[in-house]
Amino acid sequence: MPYHILVADDAAMNRALIKDILNRNLRDATFADAINGEEVLTYLQYTQVDLIILDLMMPVMDGYQTLRWLKKHPEFHDIPVIVNSAVTEIASIEETLKEGAIDYFTKPLSTNDMNIILPLKVKNALLYYEQQKTIVALNRQISEELKNANTFAIIMLPKEHGYNRIDLFIKYHPTLGVGGDFFDCVETDQRIHFMVADVTGHGIAAGMASSMVKVLYRKIIEQSGIMPDEILSEINHSIFEMFDFAGRDNYLVFTAFVGVIENGKFYYANAGQPYPLLYQTKTKTFVDIRQNGFVIGMMDHVSYETECIDIEQGDMVFLYTDGLFCAGEGSDFTGWEKVYSLSKHLESVIETDPREFLDELFYGFHMIHKLKSVDFTDDVALMLIKIRKT
Structure with a gap:
């Protein structure tokens, strides 16, 4: 099935590189750009997104603020987020994982990162999201069945x-x-x-x-x-x-x-x-x-x-x-x-x-x-x- 991925980074070159890498490794993927957290939030109001690749250091609204906002809002809470930043900010990346990010990668990207690591991380994140959506749908179905069964039990x-x-x-x-x-x-x-x-x-x-x-x-x-x-x-x-x-x-x-x-x-x-x-x-x-x-x-x-x-x-x-x-x-x-x-x-x-x-x-x-x-x-x-x- 087609996936829609939002790449949020204030550097146009980084966005282009990430999209190029993923285009060569994913089938039926489409992409959108955002240069800061505010653009991410605006875009999500109107468009369904399957994955967000989020740079931590952005102007106006950075990646930390964006991630916290996403995790506080139920309608966006389950969208997987992969964060990225410079190698010197590993401690900050660990903090975002605790905040709910599903994975991370560091910049600059090595050849191995571009060809193997990043595509694998993205595929795993998309698979995770599919599984989460399936679980949510099953839970909704079970809840509806329990509701109907409860109605019958009350009648009895x-x-x-x-x-x-x-x-x-x-x-x-x-x-x-x-x-x-x-x-x-x-x-x-x-x-x-x-x-x-x-x-x-x-x-x-x-x-x-x-x-x-x-x-x-x-x-x-x-x-x-x-x-x-x-x-x-x-x-x-x-x-x-x-x-x-x-x-x-x-x-x-x-x-x-x-x-x-x-x-x-x-x-x-x-x-x-x-x-x-x-x-x-x-x-x-x-x-x-x-x-x-x-x-x-x-x-x-x-x-x-x-x-x-x-x-x-x-x-x-x-x-x-x-x-x-x-x-x-x-x-x-x-x-x-x-x-x-x-x-x-x-x-x-x-x-x-x-x-x-x-x-x-x-x-x-x-x-x-x-x-x-x-x-x-x-x-x-x-x-x-x-x-x-x-």
Whole structure:
């Protein structure tokens, strides 16, 4: 493809020599001249340039000032710049390399410089620029795909309105635009079904997996009277069958908590999720729903256990994924204790404004991570279910 190269040097003889050398070594290259930095900036406003060969010592606006200006402006930041100057100014050339120049050569040019070194430096710089443009285009495409996937993921989230016996509050923070955390809530004539899950990984693949889990979950809970342990067992068996058929080099592993509320009873089963919390309005305090179980997708024919606790009107069930308390590298297996502790401090908030409770809790962990100079590195899903008073 044709390249357009801007040669900036206040000496006409130097510009002519550089263009002559490159004309003999490059195919389809065109050239433009500038005698100082101001002319470089003016030319760039109207013309696409693939490479700038920049003399450091020029009048009006020298090469140092020009290079700094280019690197401060995003629209010109990625244009490769090869600087050149006299042999006695090597220290200055090193400074420009730190400022962002891609390469340099010194004057006067030797025969070897003219025939081999300069053409090679220019070819490498042009190749670098082509690679950078390809990377930028791919990143733009990936960003657009993530944006579309995030839109789909938001559509798949449960809606906060449309329930007769509960109020639902959710907060979702994916780390890559779309994430693998999944939660759902379904109200039937007799029951409230809900689930929170955390699929391994991030990004589009994890988002697709969580969508698949949601479809599977919705299908399973259509069965009359099905209990949480049976729901988890069926999901686990179905996932295992799918990926066993695809070959065990492929797998899907995730943690999940499943709950059912019916006739004043809260039935639940856990598959490796952090312990949810139950806020009891009568005592105005939190109770942790502590139960363990195998994560889904590791072994087939795993048994889970349904446990039960009373739940009254005005009570609230709070579910969350471990991305809330995990930041940086590694896992925090006692992170639920931090969630419990901070939630206890926010008991007066949840009583008056459940949505503010979610926001305050999220912000609290953001500040905890910030003190450690880290931020959320995993998807975060928060869901609060409040039983309406009738």
